[in-house]
Amino acid sequence: MDLGGIRISNRPEASTEPDVAQIASLYTSVRALTRELCAPLSDADATIQSMLDASPAKWHLAHTTWFFETFVLRDHVPGYRIYDPDWPFLFNSYYEAEGARLARAARGLLSRPSLAQVIDYREAVDAALLVALGQLAPDVLAIVELGCHHEQQHQELLLTDILHAFAQNPLQCEIWQRDANPSMPAAKKAGWLPMYEGLAEVGCDTGNGLGFAFDCEGPRHQALLHPHQLADRTVTNAEWLAFMADGGYDDARLWLSDGWAWRNSEAVRAPMYWQESDGEWTSYSLSGGRPIDLDAPVCHVSFFEADAFATWAGARLPTEFEWEASAATHDPLAGNLLDAGGDIRPRGAGDAPAFFGNVWEWTGSAYRPYPGFRAADGAIGEYNGKFMNSQFVLRGGSCATPRGHVRASYRNFFYPHQRWQFMGLRLARDCA
Numbered sequence: 349m350d351l352g353g354i355r356i357s358n359r360p361e362a363s364t365e366p367d368v369a370q371i372a373s374l375y376t377s378v379r380a381l382t383r384e385l386c387a388p389l390s391d392a393d394a395t396i397q398s399m400l401d402a403s404p405a406k407w408h409l410a411h412t413t414w415f416f417e418t419f420v421l422r423d424h425v426p427g428y429r430i431y432d433p434d435w436p437f438l439f440n441s442y443y444e445a446e447g448a449r450l451a452r453a454a455r456g457l458l459s460r461p462s463l464a465q466v467i468d469y470r471e472a473v474d475a476a477l478l479v480a481l482g483q484l485a486p487d488v489l490a491i492v493e494l495g496c497h498h499e500q501q502h503q504e505l506l507l508t509d510i511l512h513a514f515a516q517n518p519l520q521c522e523i524w525q526r527d528a529n530p531s532m533p534a535a536k537k538a539g540w541l542p543m544y545e546g547l548a549e550v551g552c553d554t555g556n557g558l559g560f561a562f563d564c565e566g567p568r569h570q571a572l573l574h575p576h577q578l579a580d581r582t583v584t585n586a587e588w589l590a591f592m593a594d595g596g597y598d599d600a601r602l603w604l605s606d607g608w609a610w611r612n613s614e615a616v617r618a619p620m621y622w623q624e625s626d627g628e629w630t631s632y633s634l635s636g637g638r639p640i641d642l643d644a645p646v647c648h649v650s651f652f653e654a655d656a657f658a659t660w661a662g663a664r665l666p667t668e669f670e671w672e673a674s675a676a677t678h679d680p681l682a683g684n685l686l687d688a689g690g691d692i693r694p695r696g697a698g699d700a701p702a703f704f705g706n707v708w709e710w711t712g713s714a715y716r717p718y719p720g721f722r723a724a725d726g727a728i729g730e731y732n733g734k735f736m737n738s739q740f741v742l743r744g745g746s747c748a749t750p751r752g753h754v755r756a757s758y759r760n761f762f763y764p765h766q767r768w769q770f771m772g773l774r775l776a777r778d779c780a
């Protein structure tokens with residue numbers, strides 16, 4: 349398959365020729381972090397699939413490797429031989445252009461290959477790719493770069509899928525060590541940022557000198573923002589408990605119709621991973637169960653829950669462009685983002701208005717193409733474009749997002765009932 353000449357990302361034209369040394373460094377660090385995140389897992393831990401939306405850690409390890417093997421080594425390195433001809437069927441995720449594949453629901457049935465065999469696969473592909481890197485054309489280096497950002501997305505999915513799997517285990521396992529100092533900075537009282545209105549430049553354009561961006565982040569264009577204000581922080585657990593105490597989960601008037609049906613069918617009464625015992629709420633994270641941290645951002649709530657909360661609060665969810673216009677002046681490297689080996693959970697935001705890290709923020713915007721968007725031809729064109737229906741955009745990254753992966757124009761997207769990612773919300777309100 350030839351991917352030559354197609355644009356697979358919104359990498360600006362001014363920097364369309366990635367530097368080999370930079371790509372090698374990015375590749376090596378990304379691949380190492382994935383392994384580090386899986387270090388506490390046994391083969392059994394890495395094999396189970398706890399729900400249809402989630403994938404086994406072992407599958408994530410192999411799928412991200414399949415991406416490099418297929419779209420770089422197979423297609424652009426003469427003489428490369430597929431590591432195991434039976435494995436592409438197992439580890440192709442959703443690429444129709446790559447043919448038949450294992451059903452998603454069957455990923456948790458792959459007791460073989462073993463975790464050790466998958467790690468051997470990773471090491472073989474790493475060795476072949478690093479040898480080939482210096483010989484790759486610029487457009488193929490861009491595919492390697494895309495593969496690194498793809499793997500960073502899977503690092504977060506891997507963590508949230510592991511969390512969901514362990515949350516089914518009554519042992520409340522501590523996979524990662526807790527902080528030596530468990531105290532959190534207190535969240536300040538919520539306030540409103542200054543009113544904003546007018547035309548905003550949004551999205552990531554080509555030719556502006558910025559770094560990598562996915563194709564769905566562009567083209568850059570103008571959006572008209574009506575007078576509004578954003579809250580200066582995300583909603584906290586204390587505020588969510590007030591919503592619950594006020595009957596928020598039981599008042600149909602607060603809920604969208606589909607949301608109310610979901611709340612009823614799933615018997616939803618609290619955020620995911622919350623448990624009540626003798627009137628006290630606790631939550632489970634990968635460092636075990638603990639009392640609800642009142643100052644931390646509420647997390648693991650669906651779009652339906654977020655929308656109901658905003659209605660209860662007399663506010664609404666921001667649009668993705670309202671969020672982006674305000675976030676554009678903030679540092680995407682700051683905030684509570686993923687640090688390997690750390691205690692991965694949202695924390696109190698302190699006094700600084702933070703737009704990045706902690707929890708992905710639901711917006712009221714549908715995940716749809718920007719004006720002028722066109723998916724690339726071929727398999728890589730399936731990366732984003734074909735998912736642009738029935739999902740909502742989330743912004744800002746979370747405590748499980750690798751540092752450096754998120755930016756103001758970054759568009760995450762999930763279905764409105766989903767909440768196993770680190771998902772929270774920020775309020776917005778109209779002015780006049």
Ligand SMILES: [Fe+2]
Binds near residue numbers: 441498502
């Ligand atoms: Fe993937």
